[in-house]
Amino acid sequence: MRHGVLILLGFASVVIGTGIAKRAGAQDRQATAPQPAQVAEGKAVFQRVCTPCHGTGWGTDGAPTLPGPTALALKYKGQVSPLLEQRTDLTPALVKAYVRNGTGGMPMFRKTEITDSQIEAVAAYFKESAKENPYIPPDSTPKKSEESH
Amino acid sequence: MTNDDEVNPYRDTFSTVWGTSDERIPSAAVSPTTVEQVQAIVRAAGRYKIPLFPISTGKNFAYGGPSPNLSGSVIVDLKRMNKVLEVDEGRHFALVEPGVSYFDLYRYIQDRGLKVWIDCPDPGWGSPVGNSLDHGIGYTMGYFRDHFGAHCGMEVVLANGEVMRTGMGALPNAKSWQDFKYGYGPDPSGLFAQGNYGIVTKMGFRLMPQPEYYRTGLITVPKRQDFIQLVKTVNYMSDSSLIGEPLYGTPLQSLMANTAFRELIDKPGGPSDAEMDQAASDNHLHSWSVELQFYGPEKTCLANWEYAKDRFAQDIPGAKSVEGENLKVPLTAEQLHSAGGDFPSLSRRNTTQGVPSLGIWKTIGRSPGFPGFVNTEGPMEGHAGFIPIIPRTGEAVFEAQRVFGDTMREFDLPRFGSAIGTPVNWYQFAFQMGFVPSTSRDNPAHNAKVDKALRRMTEVCAEHGWGDYRSPPVYQDLVADVYSFNNHVLRRFNEMLKDAVDPNGILAPGRGGVWPQRFRGMRKA
Numbered sequence: 001m002r003h004g005v006l007i008l009l010g011f012a013s014v015v016i017g018t019g020i021a022k023r024a025g026a027q028d029r030q031a032t033a034p035q036p037a038q039v040a041e042g043k044a045v046f047q048r049v050c051t052p053c054h055g056t057g058w059g060t061d062g063a064p065t066l067p068g069p070t071a072l073a074l075k076y077k078g079q080v081s082p083l084l085e086q087r088t089d090l091t092p093a094l095v096k097a098y099v100r101n102g103t104g105g106m107p108m109f110r111k112t113e114i115t116d117s118q119i120e121a122v123a124a125y126f127k128e129s130a131k132e133n134p135y136i137p138p139d140s141t142p143k144k145s146e147e148s149h
Numbered sequence: 150m151t152n153d154d155e156v157n158p159y160r161d162t163f164s165t166v167w168g169t170s171d172e173r174i175p176s177a178a179v180s181p182t183t184v185e186q187v188q189a190i191v192r193a194a195g196r197y198k199i200p201l202f203p204i205s206t207g208k209n210f211a212y213g214g215p216s217p218n219l220s221g222s223v224i225v226d227l228k229r230m231n232k233v234l235e236v237d238e239g240r241h242f243a244l245v246e247p248g249v250s251y252f253d254l255y256r257y258i259q260d261r262g263l264k265v266w267i268d269c270p271d272p273g274w275g276s277p278v279g280n281s282l283d284h285g286i287g288y289t290m291g292y293f294r295d296h297f298g299a300h301c302g303m304e305v306v307l308a309n310g311e312v313m314r315t316g317m318g319a320l321p322n323a324k325s326w327q328d329f330k331y332g333y334g335p336d337p338s339g340l341f342a343q344g345n346y347g348i349v350t351k352m353g354f355r356l357m358p359q360p361e362y363y364r365t366g367l368i369t370v371p372k373r374q375d376f377i378q379l380v381k382t383v384n385y386m387s388d389s390s391l392i393g394e395p396l397y398g399t400p401l402q403s404l405m406a407n408t409a410f411r412e413l414i415d416k417p418g419g420p421s422d423a424e425m426d427q428a429a430s431d432n433h434l435h436s437w438s439v440e441l442q443f444y445g446p447e448k449t450c451l452a453n454w455e456y457a458k459d460r461f462a463q464d465i466p467g468a469k470s471v472e473g474e475n476l477k478v479p480l481t482a483e484q485l486h487s488a489g490g491d492f493p494s495l496s497r498r499n500t501t502q503g504v505p506s507l508g509i510w511k512t513i514g515r516s517p518g519f520p521g522f523v524n525t526e527g528p529m530e531g532h533a534g535f536i537p538i539i540p541r542t543g544e545a546v547f548e549a550q551r552v553f554g555d556t557m558r559e560f561d562l563p564r565f566g567s568a569i570g571t572p573v574n575w576y577q578f579a580f581q582m583g584f585v586p587s588t589s590r591d592n593p594a595h596n597a598k599v600d601k602a603l604r605r606m607t608e609v610c611a612e613h614g615w616g617d618y619r620s621p622p623v624y625q626d627l628v629a630d631v632y633s634f635n636n637h638v639l640r641r642f643n644e645m646l647k648d649a650v651d652p653n654g655i656l657a658p659g660r661g662g663v664w665p666q667r668f669r670g671m672r673k674a
Contacts, residue, residue, distance in 0.1 A: 052252065052274070052507040060499050060508025062487040067510035100154050105513035105530050107208055108158035110215075111150060112180045112228035112248075 034124030042125030045118045046085070053106075054084050071105060081135035088130045092123040150178040159204075159224050161214030163531030165600040166623055167590050173216045173622050175202060178224035184304070184312060184350045190225060191348065192310040194655045200668075201225050202657050203348045205247035205282070207275030211534035211585070212283060213621030218659030219668060225348060227278075233257045234351065235327075238265055241356045242301060242327035247278040247349060251505040265356040266503035268293035273505020278352045282342045284619055288500040289357055290393050290444060291577030297342050299355045302326040305347035308651035313347070327353035343619070344643075345657035346650050360444040363480070363502070365473030366454045367492040368461045369400060369435035373425040375465050376437045377543030382464050383439055384541055387577060391453045396440040396495040397571040401425075404432060414568040417558065419551040425568060435469065437571075440495055450475070478502070529587030529595070535603050535624075536583045537615040539572065546572050548613065549582045556609045560602040562586055581618065607631060622659065626673040629662020644669070 034042075047055075054068035063070065069082035081087055096119045102108040114122075150156060159175045166172045181187045194201050202217035203225040209215065215224060231248035236258060243265075245254060251269040254277060258265060268287035270280055279285075281296035293299050302316045316332040317323040330338065330353075340346045370379050383395045404410040410428055413420050429436045441457055443450040458470040473490035480502055488494030499506040513530055539545045553566025565584045572580035584606050586599045603624060607617060611631035620628045632639055643663045647654070654665025664672050 052505075053510060058482075058486045059511060060486065060506050061497050063508060063511055067507060067513070070511060100158060102162060105510060107162055107210070108160075110158040110178075110226065110228070111155055112226045113206070 034127055038121045038124045039128045040125075041118070042121035042123070043129075045114065046122050046125055049109075049114050049118075050084070050122070056083060056085075067105065075104075078138045080137075083135070084126060085129040086133060086135035087126055088134075090123055090126045092120045095119050095123045095126070150180070151176070156224075159215045159226075161216040161621065162590060163210045163214060163533065163588050164216065164621065164623065165533055165588055165596045165603065167588070167596060168593060171623060172220075173213075173218060174220050175215075175217050175224045176221045178226050180226045180229050182229045184230075184306065187225070187227075187230075187306045187348055187350055188310045188312065191306055191308060191655070194223070195308065195310070195653050198653050198667075199223055199655060200658050201348075201655055202660075203227060203247075205276040205279030206231075206250050207279050208272075209275070209279065209283065211532055211621070212619050213623070216622055218622040218625060218657065219671060222658070227348075227350070230350065236261070236263055236265065236356070237327070238263045240328060241265055241358055242353055243267075243277070243356055244302075244327055244351060244353045245277055246351060247276060249278070250274055250276050251280075255503075255505050264359040266293075266359050267354075267356060267505075268296065268299070268503055269500060269505045270296075271497055271500045271509045272507045273499075274507060277354050278349055281352065281354070282349060284342060286575035287503075288394050288497070288575075289503055290390070291387060293355065293357045294394060295576055296354075297339075300338070300352055301328065301330040301355055302351075302353040303338055303341065303349050304351035305341055305349050307347045308653070308656050312350070327355075340643075340646070343661040345647065345660040345663055347656065357444075357503070360446075360478050362443075362445065362447040362450045362475065363478050364443040364447075364450040364454055364475045365488070365490055365494065365496070366441050366443075366457065367438055367471040367473060367490075368441065368457065369438045369469045369471070370461075370465045371426075371429065371435050371467040373422045373429075373436050374543075375468075376546065378465050379437055379439060379461075379468075380541065380543045380546070382461055383441075383574075386441070386453075386457060386460070387574070391443070391456070393442040393444055393501070395574050396442075397574070398438045398440065398495050399436060399569045399571060400434040400438055401429060401432075401436060401569050403434065404428065415554060415564065416568070417555060419547075419554065420568050435467075438492075440473070440492075442496065442501060447475070447477075529589045529592070531588035531590070532585050533588055533599055533603055533621070534583070534585050534619070535606055535617055536573070536581045536585070536619070537610045537617050538576070538579045538581055539615050541572075541574070541578060541580045546570070546580065546582070549615070552609060552613055553582060553584065553606075556606060557584075557602070559605065560598060562598060562602055576618075582615075625659065625662050 053066055055066055059066045073082035084090060099109045099114060099119055156175060156178060159178055164172055179190055181190060200219050200222040202222040204215045206228045227247035229248055230246040232246045233249055233254055234244040236243045243254060251267060251273040254267055268289045270285050270287055281300050285296045287294045287296060302318045305313045307313055315336060315338045316326060316330045318326040319332050341349050386392045387395060413424060413428060443453050461468040471492045476484055485498055485502060488496050488498050499508060539549050550566055550568055550570045557564055557566050572582050574580060586602060588596050588599055604627060607627050616631055617628045629640055640662060647663050648666050651665055654667035658665050658668040659671060
């Protein structure tokens with residue numbers, strides 16, 4: 001009996017996953033400005049938990065980037081940054097939705113691997129890191145004529 | 150944890166039966182932080198006869214993820230028991246809790262500048278405890294690649310809540326728990342790997358001393374039948390501890406864009422040796438290669454490579470050698486990033502150096518130039534693993550090529566098995582040949598085909614004496630069922646033990662095909 005219930009719940013979560021951004025956006029309207037301690041915690045958590053896949057720099061075995069940025073570059077085709085630290089749209093609820101449900105090659109992560117408050121801290125860190133190092137889409141590079149003025 | 154967003158991540162996203170009535174789904178999860186809490190959980194479960202399923206940390210993808218054998222089980226998630234208890238640089242061992250990942254242990258060692266190596270799987274998000282208890286493997290020297298074989302001493306919470314230590318750990322004043330795994334008398338530690346007789350709460354591992362140098366070289370041989378002697382000579386070098394993991398390959402891979410060649414290697418019953426030799430000579434290619442890896446002092450690495458060149462030239466007419474790299478350890482970031490040398494390396498450099506990484510995850514999901522898990526039905530974000538053990542001979546590889554190829558012909562799936570298929574030598578003393586088809590949560594029809602193919606492959610391989618080494622819960626009964634010598638006496642023995650030490654059948658019922666009396670009717674095979 002329990003098995004059947006859980007299967008239904010599982011399907012539900014997949015359906016929810018397809019509307020991750022919409023649901024997450026509604027939940028984030030009450031978001032408050034991140035505190036420095038939370039941002040610092042988020043940075044530490046991001047570096048420990050997320051950067052093996054979503055970090056900057058090389059991939060391995062000759063790959064130019066790690067699997068996370070590689071996949072996101074293909075997915076978004078430069079419209080948004082392949083680096084999570086440059087994303088301005090990753091609200092706590094959206095990050096949580098992706099972390100808990102997974103997407104594509106990204107697996108689901110359990111609360112023992114990253115807690116809800118750690119996810120919120122990571123989202124707070126993204127908010128600050130994106131300010132410090134904003135993403136410049138490839139097609140928005142100033143043209144030469146503009147640069148000369 | 151009982152809410153669906155808490156329990157859902159304990160499902161196996163790579164499952165071939167995702168979303169079907171066959172999927173194994175837990176009902177809840179608990180996450181102890183101490184051995185005492187594990188004892189309390191086990192005692193409570195015994196009192197109320199609640200089945201538990203312990204996991205450590207990591208993902209265990211292709212082998213069942215965190216999912217239990219019995220739906221409704223309560224996951225005992227040991228991730229929060231995450232202490233590195235000891236690393237001894239002089240005696241080369243570590244003692245860790247189950248929640249310690251390979252990344253954690255690597256960082257611990259690096260932060261302290263200790264001159265020891267871990268041997269990690271790929272990807273590296275798993276744990277030494279969990280990986281070794283599922284007979285996981287690595288990529289350095291033979292002794293260390295067998296992760297369970299390289300364990301030394303464990304602490305286990307038994308089904309009655311008692312704490313037991315194996316080996317020298319059973320002697321209260323011993324100072325050599327991680328030095329001598331046997332202690333005295335029967336050693337039950339093997340029962341806890343792919344087993345369900347206790348919850349492992351501490352485990353020791355032998356560590357490789359950090360080598361001074363790392364050297365590589367490639368040997369190629371011209372004829373198809375040369376593979377038989379190539380394997381024999383590699384076996385000699387490997388079992389003499391002269392080399393690390395040998396990486397078998399074939400220069401004929403470069404012909405895969407050629408339709409006629411693809412048809413030749415997929416020919417029903419396999420092509421003849423003469424046909425394959427003709428294809429090789431027509432294209433001025435050798436038939437086989439093996440990449441050799443040497444660890445140790447610079448002089449001995451060089452001496453072993455010089456010996457290899459002479460020995461292969463002597464054993465196999467026409468054998469050629471190609472120089473690889475000679476690198477001081479630890480490697481620089483640039484050297485770690487990509488293998489160099491005068492040949493395209495088959496190695497994944499991080500793992501050859503005991504450096505955990507998630508780089509291999511480029512094979513999953515979106516990635517340019519890696520079509521392995523993208524088939525005609527679109528990208529597939531998962532895969533299943535059926536990688537049976539075969540003898541470490543060239544003859545066995547030729548037979549497996551034919552059997553895999555002919556069996557796969559029954560299924561509308563990307564091909565695994567052809568006349569150029571090569572084995573992996575993860576375990577030093579055995580070969581394995583892989584059938585690793587893709588899976589997708591979004592494509593149940595494809596998953597159903599894969600499920601059927603995995604069952605068929607298990608059956609066919611068993612007819613040839615080849616059995617899987619590691620399997621998701623949904624196939625564990627099937628795999629265990631083919632290990633049937635003398636009317637399944639091994640399974641009957643294991644289940645006698647199970648009933649004796651876990652009379653309530655609360656610990657991971659069904660794991661490894663071992664079902665307690667109470668749930669024995671749940672066996673699927």
